[in-house]
Amino acid sequence: MAETGMVWTDDFEMGYCKFGFGSxxxxxLPGxxxxxxxxxxxxxxASYAMMGSDFTTYLFDRKYEVSDGYSIYDMADDTANAMKELGLKDVYLFGASQGGMIAMAIAIKYPELVKKLVLGSTSSHVKxxxxxxxxxxIELAKEKDPKELxxxxxxxxxxxxxxxxxxDYFNDVAETVKEGELEKFAILAEAIKDFDVTNEIEKIKCPVLVIGVFDDEVLDSDASMEIAEKLDNRTxxxxxxxxxxxxxxxxxxxxxxKRIYDFFMKN
Structure with a gap:
């Protein structure tokens, strides 16, 4: 069973859960x-059960309280500090969508924390x-319309x-959304606009697997391919x-x- 925990520092509180028992x-880092x-x-x-015997997994949330101007770089700093508080290093890091942006920023600024990196449906910058x-x-969140959002x-x-x-499930979940969650969502979404590590991707020193989608209607397929192009001189x-x-x-x-697992396990 997944264990839920909280990281407390002088600057923030961040929730996480932990499961698996591997070395x-x-x-x-979710989207x-x-x-x-x-x-x-x-x-x-349950979805990552196949990794349980080889990996101990940590799923990190964003920090509990955010304010206007909170950036992807701030998210990366806070997540890296949370990892350090838990004594994590040489991690196998997977970031999806916005989580991939945070993961890139961590791999660039805190290379000692990351052993291998998988980036899913993400972008080094959003045009x-x-x-x-x-x-x-963002507009729907600010209009306080969780159902339509x-x-x-x-x-x-x-x-x-x-x-x-x-x-129908989305409608049911929308009824449980609180106003503060919509406000936080808008702030986190706004952060994507000013994110750009395009010229720093080469600073990532660990092995990287970029997984993109041709029919990506959010960030489009070019975003993943642009990241890979920056790394295409590396085996x-x-x-x-x-x-x-x-x-x-x-x-x-x-x-x-399984694609993530195979990449992580490959020597």
Whole structure:
């Protein structure tokens, strides 16, 4: 069973959950979400069950309280400090979407913390033409419309068949959303706009696997390929592109987690 914990420092509180019992440390940084991903810890644990005997896994939330101007770089600093507080180092790091942005920033600034890195459906910078979806989410959050936010979120990140399967569930979850969660979501989403590590990607020294999606309706497929291009002169870095699974291929592609596992386990 996943254990829930909290990291307290002088500057912030950050929730996490922990599961598995392997000698290696696996850290998951999830993407942008309306509510804390820790609420889905059992589902996350079940989806990564195959890694349990080789990895002890930590799933980190964003810090508890955020304020206007909180940046991706701040998120990276806070997450890195949380990892240090827990004594984690040489971690196998996976960041999805916004979590991938945070993961890149950590690998660049805190190379001693990261042994291998997987980046899923993410971007080193978000161009103005890629901000349309995120801007709409911010607008809905500021309008305090969780139902429409969840519905639009589902439509954009999942393939049509998956969205249709879960759209009633999204309505049910939306009814549990609190005003403070919408305010936090808007702040976290705004942070994506000013993020840009395009010219620093070469500073990442650990092996990297970039996993993108051709039908990514949120950040588009070019974002993943641009990251891979910055690393294409290295034999320890690779790119894999899915098609038909949507932005959230990390949830929908059946072999996604095995692909991460195989990369981590490869010498």
């Amino acid at each position: 290696r440390t696996f850290v998951i 942008l979400s309306v509510q804390s991903v820790i609420k889905a810890k059992e589902a996350v644990e 103005p033409e890629q901000r349309t979806v995120i801007d709409h989410w 969840y519905q639009n979120f589902g439509k954009e990140v999942y393939p049509p068949a998956v969205y249709e399967q879960y759209k 320890d870095c690779a790119l894999y592109m899915y098609n038909g699974y949507g932005h959230a291929a990390f949830d929908t592609a059946p072999d996604y987690r």
